[in-house]
Amino acid sequence: MKCEQIGRKLQSYVDGELTDPQLLERFEIHLTRCESCHRSVLARRKLVGMLKAMFGLQREDSTVMTPL
Amino acid sequence: MSLIVYPNPESQLLAQYICGDSLSGSALADRLRYQVFYLVRQYTSTSEEAEDITQDCLLRIFEGMSTVDPERPLYPWICAIARNCSISWMRQQSRIKSIPLETVTETLTSENQFDSVVNGHIALLEKALACLEPLDRELLEQKYYHELNYTEIGAKVNLSADCVRKRISRALDRLQGDRSVMSVLEEEVKM
Numbered sequence: 451m452k453c454e455q456i457g458r459k460l461q462s463y464v465d466g467e468l469t470d471p472q473l474l475e476r477f478e479i480h481l482t483r484c485e486s487c488h489r490s491v492l493a494r495r496k497l498v499g500m501l502k503a504m505f506g507l508q509r510e511d512s513t514v515m516t517p518l
Numbered sequence: 519m520s521l522i523v524y525p526n527p528e529s530q531l532l533a534q535y536i537c538g539d540s541l542s543g544s545a546l547a548d549r550l551r552y553q554v555f556y557l558v559r560q561y562t563s564t565s566e567e568a569e570d571i572t573q574d575c576l577l578r579i580f581e582g583m584s585t586v587d588p589e590r591p592l593y594p595w596i597c598a599i600a601r602n603c604s605i606s607w608m609r610q611q612s613r614i615k616s617i618p619l620e621t622v623t624e625t626l627t628s629e630n631q632f633d634s635v636v637n638g639h640i641a642l643l644e645k646a647l648a649c650l651e652p653l654d655r656e657l658l659e660q661k662y663y664h665e666l667n668y669t670e671i672g673a674k675v676n677l678s679a680d681c682v683r684k685r686i687s688r689a690l691d692r693l694q695g696d697r698s699v700m701s702v703l704e705e706e707v708k709m
Contacts, residue, residue: 461687466527493703497694498662499552500702504640504647505663506557506597 533588561604646696
């Protein structure tokens, strides 16, 4: 698998939508060998984490949180 | 046999973990760590403290998982745990923390500086987000806060699931391509 293909499938991978086991295996093998793509995946996950935190904080005052 | 469609990969991993798949539990912890860390960082003065609280939150999340319905949005529940853990930690700190009078100004300044950095990260993201089309912002919020899947979002905004997926992917590419956001991501990617 080449870096361009990784780039096209990056979002599906981060969203957990790469369900074809062979494709998933090839994708992850590439990540173990390619530092650049590995960092892209980490960065995308981080971005999604920041977005979730940001939306959560924006609604923190207006949402009643479920008590533990 | 009925196929359950989970709102997000975390919920799917949660369902597998509840069924006894410990590998799914590890994968879930990895995915949640980023989200929880960013939430609790708002309340702490150092990233080391945030990491400690993140561990505590993850423990509490895993302890409470048997009571969670994986088919319902997971994120509001995680937000609540992160917030409650952080507030407990802050209360504990306020009880045990004693600051020498002569260093009060210095300590408060350093904590305020840290808060500014974290709030700065979120502000940068908000600024980059504001440059996107309103529909793209709405799609991101539906996906990453309300945890709807592409089909559900598509039904709300009258677009196909595939179109929603492409728009969200492009919107994320744009955010990731923003120079300020990129610098934050590169700085934080070690976490």
